[in-house]
Amino acid sequence: MPWQSPIVVHPPAADGGRRVTVRGREAGTAHSDADLVALLRRAGLGEADVALDDPHLVEWRGGRHVWSAPRD
Template identity: 55%
Template sequence: MSVPVIVQQISVDGGRRVSVRSGGETHILGIAYSDVDVIEFLRRAGLNDPGLLLDDPAWVEWRGGRPHEWVAA
């Protein structure tokens, strides 16, 4: 089983694309500029206690950079 939430690498503007896998499809939730943004996207997607999921590798995969990093490299 794949991880349902993907936080992509940091873009040149400092944001990270957040997507969720559901029913065999991937849905882009938006561009996050902070952990608060990711939490809000996950809340809107219907996940309970999304703030608790950010550090759970069974739920969230942080790609191309360290988790919780938001400044463009």
């Protein structure tokens, strides 16, 4: 099985929210870095456990810290 970051922030949806999975399980939808941190806390990860810019922990699909849908 290929290596995968434990946290995946999926590309922005039409409303700008981004689906978040933690270890392959749905954690919810985030609309900002603050939302993302709150979702990760609820998933059992504290602030000290997660650096949002660490590519070994967080895989950003569709761009890092982008919270709106891409425009055509």
